Each structure stands twice: as structure tokens, then as C-alpha cells.
Amino acid sequence: MLREYDCWLHKRKFEIDFEIPLFVCADEKGLVGSQAVKEYCLGIKRLVGIEPKLTKSKDNSCNAVYLNSSSASSAGSARDEFSIKVTETQIFITSSDENGLLYGVFRFLSLLSMREIKNGFELTDAPASSLRMINHWDNFDGSIERGYAGNSLFYKDGGFNYDKTRIEDYARLLASVGINRVSINNVNVRANAKLLITEKYLKEAKKLAAIFRKFGIKLFFSINFGAPWSLGKLASADPLDPAVGQWWKKRAELIYKYIPDLAGFLVKADSEGEPGPFQYNRTHADGANMLAKALEPFGGEVIWRCFVYNCTQDWRDLKTDRARAAYDHFMPLDGSFEKNVILQIKFGPYDFQIREPVAPLFGALKKTRHVMELQITQEYTGHQIDLCYLPYVWEDILNFDTAHGDNSKIKDLLKPTSTHYPLPTNHYIEGLAAVVNVGLDNNWTGHTLAQANLYGYGRMAWNPSITAKTIAEEWSALSFGKDTGQKVSDILLKSYPAYEKYNAPFGICFMVSPNNHYGPGIEGYEFSRWGTYHRADMNEIGIDRTPSGTGYTDQYSPKNAALFADAKTCPENLILFFHRLRYDYVMKNGKTLLQNIYNTHFEGYDEVVAMMEDWKRLEPLLEAEVYKSVLSRFERQLNNAREWKDQINTYFFRKTGIADEHGRKIYF
């Protein structure tokens, strides 16, 4: 049974079929290494009920558990790598660095909880990526932009205000799935958040950093590019103005006095109204490099978001294609960034829609460090009211083949920094960043089952080859035990296809309610300034992004460009992203586009009904509180799915006058 607060680390005593040695041999002196030992002891107590006894014996012959972060056997191993070896009387968890030991301990505990530890077990594992980052869009007033699980863990009433124990519990959860970076404030840096880089708030941030530090997690600050004039009272924030660079250098000195291991800055510039180098006719390289130079003496990095597009577009303009923006802005800058600049690129060209193509910058950038941005918080995927298991779609993203050379799938491009940097060319992705879904709700994520998205993100950032199914089974087993867990896992895996079916069809995107992004708003963006139009008329829908249209497809490798540009080879779940099609276009199943829209929407709704029934059957197996809270979310989801189904079907019926071929009810 699940205590919602504890998530996948909950206290669950069970009959263990393997004897854990009572003694723990460890001589960890570092902060993270000693935390690893502590976590081992806490975890064993939690899972097995015994209190391990610590000893410092160096003798490898004891009946004991050996925890060691400077194991000779690990020499030359990758960063964060760990090994687990289990014999009849001994357990070895070893690594070549402290973080690796922490991850090894958490993995061991997880495997133990899943009853996979047995005599002879051996595992060596290392993350595929160096940067496994969480982005908080938390504001200093305690609100969270796109937060659906209560207010901020960090802030309230204009400043830091948190429960230290809760932050520690949070850091533990993150470290347990391998997260090593956290940006702590909204990328839209407004109000008091602008003062985060001043002494008053740095004093507070220092304390927060100390909590995360024990868990191997370093912090990023989101900064406001306009700070030199808004905060520093300079005449401008022009990145080529020496006074501006100087201002940031001084500021960096101050910041690193308080937090010597700050990971760096995260920057949203020239994006949706935020200040940036364009204001001064400078490039984004100018902007990022200026900050990079300020952080370089302290080992800091600049993560620069590529979410740059014209957000005051005129819907009458048929030429400008927002999907092109990131590539058009950043591809020409490839190779012109400092070595401590990392571009953060949203996975798709739009904005975390349910189905977008993978952005064409991936695989194309050759001389620029970069990471991929995902969204764990369910902005467009149901606000943690609707169940929507995101690793399902992340698996698709990670398996997308950029077709830039061999081994060019996203998951193949994910490589740790150390193995390729600084090489003259670099088309690797150093990691993932994701906007998190947590808040002050007791269960962290609003919808208890949305914990699986946070868990899954960490696991995929560590190992992009792991399947969504495996993750669902792991998380469910850890949270509910193996038997119940299998049933929960089945529900998770049904949730994304259902959500996608009742939502905007076939990659058309942005038929969502404006501003809040929950529920349908079919023409909600149609005449807006945001550049996301579907232009449905009585005959056709979609944007032609082939060379005969906006030419967006040509931003891809030749192979993918051809694949996407031809409706016959374009994946059908993205067909309306790339093509403008008549409603009578015949899809691969022999049905028209219109009939397929009707079909998916009736099916999606029915699948929510089925998931809810599946959940109801679990009632005897679940804690009442968990059962009821999830059930009440399913009830709300059902209502949302009904609105989507009926509004979408009615919209297209009104456009075409063509009824469903099965005679199902479409409202007028």
C-alpha cells in the first residue's frame, strides 16, 4: 500500500527472501558519500526493518555490506557509474565517485524493494547523460507557472519559505532516480525573483543549496537578461557593452561567494516578452557568451533556452511558421558559443504538445553543446487531473532517428559530456531538462499516479533505452507491490494513447483552451498572435510544411525531410503537423481523415471509461485514500474527455456536414 507522500520510496515491509548482512563497512568522508551510507541505512530500515550497524573495517572478508566510492575496480569508469555485486554473505556497492555511490545505493534499494536482489546478482550501470535536470517554474509569491499540485515547495509571499525536511525529502526523491541539477526559479524572472542574485536572497539560496548538495544535486538560477539595467541601473543590458559584461562578472563573484558550486544560469531570453540580446541587435551567441564568460572563472555554465519565436504573429501571415523558429535562430550560430554554454531545446518545434515531431536541431547541431527539454508538469496533457503517463511519448521521442549519420536516434545521441567534450565536433545531447510537476500537495504531484512521470523522467534521463513499459512496472511495483503494481502499470500504459485520441487529432496541435491549456478550445488560437494555427475550412485542415508550403521539413536531414514531406510516408500521428489535407484524404486504414477523427475521439473517450473501470476493480487492493483521490480525478477526466470528443466531433461535423459512418451521436 502506498503512503502518497513517500512516493516510490515508501515504507513497505515485506518478507525478504534474501538475508541482508547486518554490518555495513564504509569509510565515506565526503558529503555525498556519507549521505549515501546514511541513505543505505535508512532504506534498509524502511524496507527490511533492521538497523544496519556501521563499521570501518577494511577487511573484505566480513559478512557485511561494503559501500565504497573510491573502489579500485571502478578506476577509469564513467562519471556517476556504480557496481553492485551480491554474494551469499556479502554485498558490494562501489563507485569511483561519491555521486555514483549514492545512485548505487538507491538502485540497490529499489531492486531490493522489487525483490530482484539475490545471491549472485551483479550490475554495473552508468548514466547515458551528464545533465539530468529538473526545471522549476516556481515564482517567489509561491505560485507555480503551469503548476497543478499546489504551491511552490520553495517560496511564499515574495521570498524563500520552505519546510527543510520536505526539501530534503524532495532532494532524496530526485537523487533516487539520478537527478543531478535543479533550476530553482521560473524562467520568466519577475518581481522579487529578480533579486535572487542579490545578497539578501543569496543568503537564503545558500541554505537551500546546502540541502540539495548532500544529494549530489547542484542548483541553477534562472536569471533575467535585463538585470544590468533593471537591477543594476546600467543604461542597457547590451551583451557587447563592456559595462554589462563587467556587471555580470561582479555579480558572479558575489553569487559564487555564497554558493561556490552553483551549476550556473538558466536563461529565457527574447522569448514571449522576456528581455534578450535582440533588443540590442545582438545575437543569442553574443548574449550567452557574455554570461558564460562571467561564470567561467567559477566553473559555472549557461543554459540558454532556444524557445525563441515571434509571439506577436499576424494570423493573416501565411509565410511565417513558428515551427521553423528555433532552427532558423540557432542553426546559423552553431559553433559560435563558448564552451560553457549549453543550449536547451524543447523536444518539439512548438511547445510540449501531445504529439509533435522531434525538433530538427537535434542531430543537426554539430559544434554546440545542447540538451533536450521535456515537460513533466502536464500543461497540455491534462493538468494532473487527466491521467497521462508521459514516458510513453518520451520513448517515442528518444527512439526518433534524426538520420544524421549512423546511430543517430535521440537515445544514441545522448552521451555524457566527459566522453566527447571538448571535441572539435559535437552532435551529442548532453542530457535532459524537464519542467517538474511537483508542489505542496501531500502527494507532491496532485494526481498520485503522476508520480510515475517524475520517476520515469529520472529513469529515462539516466537510461534513454529503458522502455516506458519497464518504467511503469518499476514505479508501480515500488509504489503498490508487484501484484497490484502490474495492474496499475497496465492502466498507466493505456493512458497516453487515450489522452492523445480524445485530444487535437493527428499532430495538428493547439486546439486547446487558451491561457489555461486545459480542455478544448478548437479555434482558441486560430486568430491569435501565437503562431499556432490549423486553418480548418470546409474542405481541409492543417499547415503545409513541405517545400511547397513553409519548407519546415527541409530543416531535417534529407532522409527525414523526404519522409515527412510525403503524406504517404509521414507518420500518421503527425500527418496534420506536416500536411494540409482534405477531410476525405484516405489514411492507411482505408478510412478518411474525417472518419478517423471521429473514430479516435469516440475511442479515446471509451478508453477513459475503461481505465476508470480498471481502477474501480482495484479498490479492494488499495488504501481508501489513494483509491478515492485517483477515482475523483478519473471522474473529472471523463468529463474532460467528453468535452473533447463532443466538441471536436461537432466542430468537424459542422464544417463538413458528414455524419459518423457508424451513426454514433455527434451533437449538432
Add this chain to the structure above:
Amino acid sequence: MLREYDCWLHKRKFEIDFEIPLFVCADEKGLVGSQAVKEYCLGIKRLVGIEPKLTKSKDNSCNAVYLNSSSASSAGSARDEFSIKVTETQIFITSSDENGLLYGVFRFLSLLSMREIKNGFELTDAPASSLRMINHWDNFDGSIERGYAGNSLFYKDGGFNYDKTRIEDYARLLASVGINRVSINNVNVRANAKLLITEKYLKEAKKLAAIFRKFGIKLFFSINFGAPWSLGKLASADPLDPAVGQWWKKRAELIYKYIPDLAGFLVKADSEGEPGPFQYNRTHADGANMLAKALEPFGGEVIWRCFVYNCTQDWRDLKTDRARAAYDHFMPLDGSFEKNVILQIKFGPYDFQIREPVAPLFGALKKTRHVMELQITQEYTGHQIDLCYLPYVWEDILNFDTAHGDNSKIKDLLKPTSTHYPLPTNHYIEGLAAVVNVGLDNNWTGHTLAQANLYGYGRMAWNPSITAKTIAEEWSALSFGKDTGQKVSDILLKSYPAYEKYNAPFGICFMVSPNNHYGPGIEGYEFSRWGTYHRADMNEIGIDRTPSGTGYTDQYSPKNAALFADAKTCPENLILFFHRLRYDYVMKNGKTLLQNIYNTHFEGYDEVVAMMEDWKRLEPLLEAEVYKSVLSRFERQLNNAREWKDQINTYFFRKTGIADEHGRKIYF
């Protein structure tokens, strides 16, 4: 030239062609009467530059101005009536009550300013209605619901907070056009406004009442029907619970201790989420009568709003018709209200749209006191960014013939209370109430020319037979002098037709941006809960409200029911309110509905261009500040008109695929 703050009472010295006697004979002892004398002197000083000398001589033979509110000649005259008589050496402004004298003085000053006072001038005038009311939707935090001219004149930071001089200036403006009632707080009574009826705030309200009192204006309080439980901690607010009635009686005692002449309560109940008698399965008569009994001992009245409808409608539901709601709710209650209950009925069945039919309750109610509610604030008519001269449409409303018996136009039904109350039958309308358009902006109304709407409202409430053209000329002459004024007046008169043309076509209503109600949102309400749908498909648009549809037309008198139910006789500016029509329906001008939609939208935009050109030609005649502020609004209006034109045209072009027959540009 116009000092924007002074509105139509501005200081404007001119060569007078008539000699005003220096002496003023007046013996007014009452509060309002003495204010009338004071206003006379202030006005003369303002307009002529001389300081009149007061004397108490009763001798009618002096070369003097006589101001007298108990004139024998006025015996038996109507309430608020005044007479003006001008001879070569004398001026008489007389009345039978103090308010009448005040109105006579202001009228005299207005006529003088327009240079219409001359030897031999005679006028006797009285208002057509007893209740000439302004509604404030001001909140205690200083915001104004649907306010577009700055924050509240009355409130700030949770309570009363005002500039006494400004309130006096405001009361003067209102009295100068005959306003005699003001409700001072939003009908949605939230937060601290709920405490208005407690001692702390009554102390403050008392001071405000004193300012208005001098100008013959009595206050209404908007109250929250749920106060007995939310404020009084009773178990309910059930109007038939004796404890609830008792609570309100005690409350009334307290209130009238502070403001003995409070006009009464204004109540929005069971409307858009506000509490009301429906919560207790009681009728609105039960609710209103309970409050009426509490106010009766003090001479107070209850104004009960009829804006009651299902605001959680399902768009799939084709039977429920929001337009029917007020009639369906209140017609069955006709005759069951206490004598001090007045129903306040919005002019149309929806909500202040640019073109709605007049609500069918008017003329139909026979045994219930009632007033008509208009909206001066430009919620749906351009937010005081767009110029929209409202008396233009009010004239249409006032000239609507309810066809319930003879003399059944709205303007004929407007009668002062005293002439018909308490009669056994009463189909008269006792007055007008209107949501005001003022705020703390220096010019009161945001758009300087929107002052004409406030002026015009007062004039029409006084005299519903006055034309919009006359009012425009009056206001413009008072504000800009006669010559420039004539040109401004021409612009005003063009503004409503232009706005209507570029807006939602032919009475369809609610194609407006949801929530803020500025700019187009063609399907913005189409799948919402608000009950205002147009259900446009590829062939047709509109709601059939004839007997073959929702039957709404049958709420009208038989003559009007027949008129509206037949598309051939239905006024074409309302045709889509009553009928569902094909786009190829041929209208009276021989063009299709679709072509007429295109035509009106191209024309409406062109008319804004023309108005702006007209305005630019006035530059040499105007104060720079006024010229520029109005010009900048025209620039914003032009942008809005362009969006309306293009979005509406594109929307229908996409629906039909039929181009404009004149080949004008319709964006795809």
C-alpha cells in the same frame, strides 16, 4: 475648448447676447434648494464671468433672477418639474420641489451655454420617469467590474477612500442631467463589500451619502442575499425563515440609523453564482418581498434584478434558450411582489449586446413595478477604446413598440411613479438604471467622447423622446462650442453604425472574446456554459427562436411575435437573433446573408477610417491634449475594427468557400 475633467459643465467664457440680471432673489432653506442657488451662482460665474448677488426680496418687480422651489404657479405639477421664464429684465426659475429647482437651474445654465436663452424664452419640463439611476459596479479593492476609465471613485484597498471634491463634482455632473439615484457598489457583492451594511462601513457610507444628498441623489446599496449566514452566522438565508426576515429588519434599523434616506437595496440573486432564494426552493418574489418588508418601515425600496438564467448550460442542449430566462422566471410572478419592490430588467434578453431585441417583459408585466437596465460602460461596445455613441441604440430601444395595447412604445411606457402608483394594474416603466462608465481617469470616462454616453443617458432617462441626434448636438455644443460641436456630433452619430457593422452580424450576438469582451472571439462562446451560441455550420447560422424552434418569439405580444417569427418581417438587424438562416438567404437589398456579412464588415472598417479622418480635420479647432488622446483611441479602434473585419470575413469564407463578390481581400 474642452477641459476634459469638467465635461459638459466646463468653464467657457463667451460673448453673451443676453444680459443676465446681477441680482438673484432666492429664499431656499432646504439642502437641495440652497444647493440649486449655489449652482446657479457657480454656473453664471463659470459661463459669464460675473458673480451674482444674492438677495431675499420677495418683490417680483426687481431686475433679477428669481429662484423658487415652492412656486404657487407650480402647484399640482409633477415631481421634479421646473419652469423657466425669461423676460427682458427678469428670469424666473421655479418649481414645486427642491429637486425641480436644481434641475431647472442646470437646464437654464445648459441652455445659456448653448446660447438659447433670450428674451421671451419659456419652458416647463418634467421628467418622464421617477427613477433615473446610475449603477456602480465598483469593488472595495478599487477595481471596477467592466470599468475602462481607471479605478473606483469611491473605494481603494478594501474600503472607502475618495477625494471629497471629486465626489461632489461627480454628483454635480449627475444632477445636471437629472440623475436622482446611485447604487454605490458592485451587484456582485464580494469580500469587504459584504461588510458595507455593518457599522464600520456605514459610518463611511453616511459621509458619502451626505455629499450626494445635496444634489438630490439618494443611494442604493447592493447587498448579498446570503448575508444572514455569511455575515450574520444564521443557519441559512432562506427568505421564509422568520429568523432571516428578522435579521434583515434589525440590519435595516441599523442602516437607516446612519442613512435615514437610503433609497434601498439593489439585489443580484441566483445569478451567475450569486446566492438567492432558489437555493432554498423559494421564488424570487419570496426573496424580494422579505427584503421589502425589512425596508418598508423606513421607506426603502428593493430593486431586484431579473438577470437570472442558467449559467451552466450544456452547449449540446438545443432546448434551453437563455433568451427566454427572464420572462420565464418573472412573468409568472407578476403581481406577487410587495409595493416597494421594483424589478430591474436588462433591455434585452441577453446581456448588453450591440443589437438585441427589447426584452419581452416590457409591456407584458401588468402588476409589478419595474425599470429598464442599460449599460453606459462599454463592456461589449469597445471598452471606451472604440468610439461608440450609445444614445443611438437607446433611441431604437425607447422607440420599440411592445404592441401591448395603445401607446405601447417603451418611451410611452416610461411614466413617473406618482402618476400611476399604486394602481391595480401597472404596465409602466418607472425609470432607467444603467451601469456607469466613469473612473478615476482625469476625463472620467477614458475616451473623452464617451462622456457623451453619460450625458445622453441622463437626458434620455429624463426625456425618452429626445433623439440621439439632439443629445449629440447638445453635448458637443456644451463641450466644444456650437461650431466645432456640430462636427464632433457628426462623428458621434457615425460611431454606432460603424461599430455595429464591424461587430457580430445581424443580431447574432456573442462573437466576442470571452471574459474580457473586447475584440472578436467568433467561437469564443460556442462550446461554453453561458448559453449564447450561434451554431454556425457550413450552410447556416443562428438560432431558430420561432415556435418551430425555442419559441422565444411567443413571449412577445401577438403582433410582435408574428413580426419576429417571420424572417420576411423581422427587422434585419435582428434577423440572426430570431432565425437560423442559410448563407444564401436573400436579404431585402437583394444580396445574400453572406455577402451582407462581408459588406457590413468592409464598410464598418472603412467607416472607422473615415471617422478618424474627420477627427484629424478637427485638429486646429481642438486643445492638443484632447485631440491627441482621442486620436490615439481611434488608432486602437482601427486595429480592433480590422481584426473584427478580417476574422469575421475569414471565418465565413472558411465555412463557405464563397468569395466576396467585389473581390475585396479576405484572408485565408
